Amino acid sequence: MALIALDLTVNGKQTQVQVEEDKNLLYLIREVLGLKGAKEGCGEGDCGACTVILDGKAVNSCLVLAVQAQGKELVTIEGLGRPDNPHPLQRAFVEEGAIQCGYCTPGMILSAKALLDYNPSPTGSEIRTAMSGNLCRCTGYQKIIRAVQKASNSMAEGKEVL
Amino acid sequence: MGLKTVGQRVPRVDGLTKAVGQAVYAGDMEMPGMLYGKALRSAYAHAKILSIDTSSAEKIPGVHVVLTAKDIPGINKFGLAILDQPVLAADKVRMRGDAIALVAAESGDIAEEALQAIKVSYEELPGIYTIEAGLADNAPLIHEEMGTNLLQHTKVRKGNIQEGFARADVVVENTYYTQRAEHAYLEPETSLATIDVSGNVTIWTSTQYVFRDRRQIAPVLGIPTNRVRVIQAATGGAFGGKDDITTEIQAGLLALKTKRPVRVTWSRAESMVCSTKRHPMKIWCKTGATKDGRLVALEGTVYSDKGAYCSIGHFITKKAGLHLSGPYHIPHISVDTFAVYTNNTVSGPFRGFGILQSALAHESQMDMLAERLGMSPWEIRMLNA
Numbered sequence: 001m002a003l004i005a006l007d008l009t010v011n012g013k014q015t016q017v018q019v020e021e022d023k024n025l026l027y028l029i030r031e032v033l034g035l036k037g038a039k040e041g042c043g044e045g046d047c048g049a050c051t052v053i054l055d056g057k058a059v060n061s062c063l064v065l066a067v068q069a070q071g072k073e074l075v076t077i078e079g080l081g082r083p084d085n086p087h088p089l090q091r092a093f094v095e096e097g098a099i100q101c102g103y104c105t106p107g108m109i110l111s112a113k114a115l116l117d118y119n120p121s122p123t124g125s126e127i128r129t130a131m132s133g134n135l136c137r138c139t140g141y142q143k144i145i146r147a148v149q150k151a152s153n154s155m156a157e158g159k160e161v162l
Numbered sequence: 163m164g165l166k167t168v169g170q171r172v173p174r175v176d177g178l179t180k181a182v183g184q185a186v187y188a189g190d191m192e193m194p195g196m197l198y199g200k201a202l203r204s205a206y207a208h209a210k211i212l213s214i215d216t217s218s219a220e221k222i223p224g225v226h227v228v229l230t231a232k233d234i235p236g237i238n239k240f241g242l243a244i245l246d247q248p249v250l251a252a253d254k255v256r257m258r259g260d261a262i263a264l265v266a267a268e269s270g271d272i273a274e275e276a277l278q279a280i281k282v283s284y285e286e287l288p289g290i291y292t293i294e295a296g297l298a299d300n301a302p303l304i305h306e307e308m309g310t311n312l313l314q315h316t317k318v319r320k321g322n323i324q325e326g327f328a329r330a331d332v333v334v335e336n337t338y339y340t341q342r343a344e345h346a347y348l349e350p351e352t353s354l355a356t357i358d359v360s361g362n363v364t365i366w367t368s369t370q371y372v373f374r375d376r377r378q379i380a381p382v383l384g385i386p387t388n389r390v391r392v393i394q395a396a397t398g399g400a401f402g403g404k405d406d407i408t409t410e411i412q413a414g415l416l417a418l419k420t421k422r423p424v425r426v427t428w429s430r431a432e433s434m435v436c437s438t439k440r441h442p443m444k445i446w447c448k449t450g451a452t453k454d455g456r457l458v459a460l461e462g463t464v465y466s467d468k469g470a471y472c473s474i475g476h477f478i479t480k481k482a483g484l485h486l487s488g489p490y491h492i493p494h495i496s497v498d499t500f501a502v503y504t505n506n507t508v509s510g511p512f513r514g515f516g517i518l519q520s521a522l523a524h525e526s527q528m529d530m531l532a533e534r535l536g537m538s539p540w541e542i543r544m545l546n547a
Contacts, residue, residue, distance in 0.1 A: 094173050
């Protein structure tokens with residue numbers, strides 16, 4: 001399969017990559033860029049574990065062709081916080097006990113970030129709608145919703161800076 | 163006294179690592195020279211294997227090895243409780259998920275191409291898809307050497323069942339059916355196996371029980387247990403579904419044969435077809451109570467659809483029978499359980515271990531008894547708990 005050269009922004013950094021033209025964005029992220037935070041759960045857009053933010057929108061990276069990322073801005077979980085300086089959403093997920101096995105967590109957090117970037121003070125119902133494409137099987141949905149609410153509140157109070 | 167941990171909210175020790183995406187699951191691991199392993203799955207639920215031709219697959223550039231049953235150095239069996247499941251089916255397949263051949267290649271795409279190039283000829287056998295068909299006279303045998311499809315029959319006896327029902331003023335009798343269920347953990351099964359210069363095998367895997375894994379891996383690889391090291395990577399959910407061997411032996415065999423690190427990751431579709439499921443059960447229940455609501459007798463039968471292999475399902479089926487009285491005191495009990503092999507996907511552990519299936523039966527019985535007696539569902543439960 002022919003290699004295609006792409007220019008895109010990865011977590012704020014201008015990046016040039018080459019990828020086979022039939023590969024999906026998740027492959028580009030995990031195998032070419034080596035960013036392992038995005039997970040494959042189903043490979044067909046049902047579970048949301050591979051969610052990343054592309055040009056401000058949460059997408060299932062398994063359903064986007066890698067070549068569609070040309071010229072776009074990609075944010076993965078590695079582009080948020082780090083252990084010594086976590087993003088308010090990451091901190092809230094830990095504090096609210098919204099993490100069990102953790103496999104859905106990067107996708108959950110990125111869906112939540114795409115929501116808060118667009119709507120900083122969502123209602124509970126808006127949070128549920130925005131997170132409806134992300135499955136959790138350890139079943140921590142209530143805590144996940146609470147974590148998003150908590151991050152939204154703390155960011156609104158100005159305690160936290162994005 | 164102020165305690166730092168007891169009674170306090172404590173964050174998960176691995177919470178932050180997971181929140182920032184740095185937790186390492188087996189599928190996130192890579193090693194120099196790592197190959198990608200994949201398994202060819204049976205096209206039928208029940209069939210004789212007449213021949214397997216791997217010659218075209220072996221010629222594909224990038225394919226390092228193609229293994230079939232004859233290449234296994236040790237025993238070709240595994241199982242959580244009973245060794246009844248082949249690593250690679252040799253003479254026949256017993257369910258759609260049975261693996262027939264393993265491939266290790268330079269990439270997942272090449273491994274997939276090699277699987278397509280393997281030619282297997284089958285002679286389809288009559289399949290058994292229900293408990294009734296499995297127990298029918300002259301039913302085709304799934305494990306011929308057993309002489310029956312009945313894996314296990316257990317009896318629970320307490321008091322005197324005739325005496326119990328003689329004291330009953332009301333009797334409720336019903337049959338309940340529960341469905342097969344997949345755990346659907348978000349992380350599909352994955353293992354990465356390596357072999358060192360001394361022949362020691364190390365396997366990082368998504369599992370629930372490393373010691374039971376190594377006890378099943380070593381005999382297949384034909385090496386002593388102390389030369390197999392199993393390390394649990396961050397595990398993306400399991401719920402009983404990773405109690406059994408999944409990818410561990412496949413990765414181990416391929417590493418042993420190629421002397422290279424090999425990672426085996428099942429697709430979601432593969433996980434659905436191959437991994438253990440919650441046992442479908444057929445539960446008949448007859449419960450007797452006095453007119454003031456006291457339970458006096460329970461008679462029942464529990465039939466479980468084992469699928470093609472035991473896993474630890476003989477115990478799970480027995481446990482469903484042991485719990486058929488629920489959390490209630492019943493003086494006279496007679497329950498029989500039957501674990502039955504079929505050609506469906508193997509059933510195994512799943513949250514509750516057979517107790518959920520029983521709970522549907524005993525709690526439905528309680529509601530119906532309460533209705534018959536004009537009691538509240540709460541009252542009848544408190545009276546008997």
